Amino acid sequence: MNNMSEAAAVHHVHRDDVGSKMGMWLFLFTEVLLFGGMFLVYAVYRFQNQEQFRLAALELNTGIGTLNTVILLTSSLTVALSIAAIQNKNKFLSIVFLNSTLLLALMFMVNKYFEWTTKFAHGIYPGSKELLEKPNGQILFYGLYYVMTGLHGLHVLIGMVILYIIKRQIKKDIITHDNYIRLENSGLYWHLVDLIWIFLFPLFYLIQ
Amino acid sequence: MEHTKKHPGYLTYVLVWMALLVFTSITVTIAGIDLGKYTLLIAMFIAAIKSSLVINVFMHIRFEEKIFKVFLLLSGMTLLIIFVLTFSDFLFR
Numbered sequence: 001m002n003n004m005s006e007a008a009a010v011h012h013v014h015r016d017d018v019g020s021k022m023g024m025w026l027f028l029f030t031e032v033l034l035f036g037g038m039f040l041v042y043a044v045y046r047f048q049n050q051e052q053f054r055l056a057a058l059e060l061n062t063g064i065g066t067l068n069t070v071i072l073l074t075s076s077l078t079v080a081l082s083i084a085a086i087q088n089k090n091k092f093l094s095i096v097f098l099n100s101t102l103l104l105a106l107m108f109m110v111n112k113y114f115e116w117t118t119k120f121a122h123g124i125y126p127g128s129k130e131l132l133e134k135p136n137g138q139i140l141f142y143g144l145y146y147v148m149t150g151l152h153g154l155h156v157l158i159g160m161v162i163l164y165i166i167k168r169q170i171k172k173d174i175i176t177h178d179n180y181i182r183l184e185n186s187g188l189y190w191h192l193v194d195l196i197w198i199f200l201f202p203l204f205y206l207i208q
Numbered sequence: 209m210e211h212t213k214k215h216p217g218y219l220t221y222v223l224v225w226m227a228l229l230v231f232t233s234i235t236v237t238i239a240g241i242d243l244g245k246y247t248l249l250i251a252m253f254i255a256a257i258k259s260s261l262v263i264n265v266f267m268h269i270r271f272e273e274k275i276f277k278v279f280l281l282l283s284g285m286t287l288l289i290i291f292v293l294t295f296s297d298f299l300f301r
């Protein structure tokens with residue numbers, strides 16, 4: 001018995017979950033700086049073109065933006081619940097929650113698809129003739145809209161791939177109730193994607 | 209278990225999620241009211257509250273060791289400095 005717990009303790013020291021999580025947080029900060037640069041560009045251009053930003057934002061669908069906010073917040077909840085489930089040694093529930101997250105992420109992307117294709121159908125996309133006829137401020141608004149929500153959407157897709165891999169690893173017992181740092185770190189990534197959306201949503205969809 | 213650190217349970221997460229939804233509906237409702245220059249300020253304030261809920265509870269920062277809070281503070285300050293310097297250049301050039 002004693003030997004076993006000693007072996008477990010040694011195993012624990014070598015794994016260094018805290019260090020692993022620190023690495024993840026450092027990576028997240030580089031992500032924050034990546035998006036932070038874009039938010040900075042947005043802030044300056046919005047300050048310069050307040051009226052044009054307001055007019056351009058009226059074209060965006062607040063309903064679909066709100067729906068996607070609710071979807072993404074809920075997907076963050078299910079990731080958090082998935083971690084809680086594995087801590088409670090409930091492998092089945094953990095997988096169910098991760099599946100919910102994947103489903104919600106898919107819903108988010110489907111909404112995004114419809115939102116963007118509707119914009120394309122109205123001739124609003126970077127470099128389009130109709131967009132280039134608009135005042136400069138509106139061109140900037142839509143440029144930022146496509147780049148920022150596009151990069152965010154890319155993060156959602158990457159997050160989906162990561163969470164799918166994590167789900168497989170839980171199924172195969174590679175991730176277990178006493179070794180779930182990968183699930184935690186992937187969860188951190190997912191929450192960051194949610195965090196960025198928390199700011200993107202009012203800045204693009206809720207301008208009055 | 210040898211770990212004594214407390215993990216939040218299911219209920220905590222669900223409550224935080226409900227709070228996040230409430231703040232979302234508040235920010236959408238306020239956006240419909242014309243408050244002039246305060247609209248953006250209020251929207252950003254609510255976004256900040258929502259972020260702090262996500263960071264503290266969903267991302268476990270509240271339950272982590274101190275070093276993680278130092279990390280967070282440093283990166284937040286870095287971002288703030290970048291914004292302040294850029295705007296002071298932009299506004300007073």
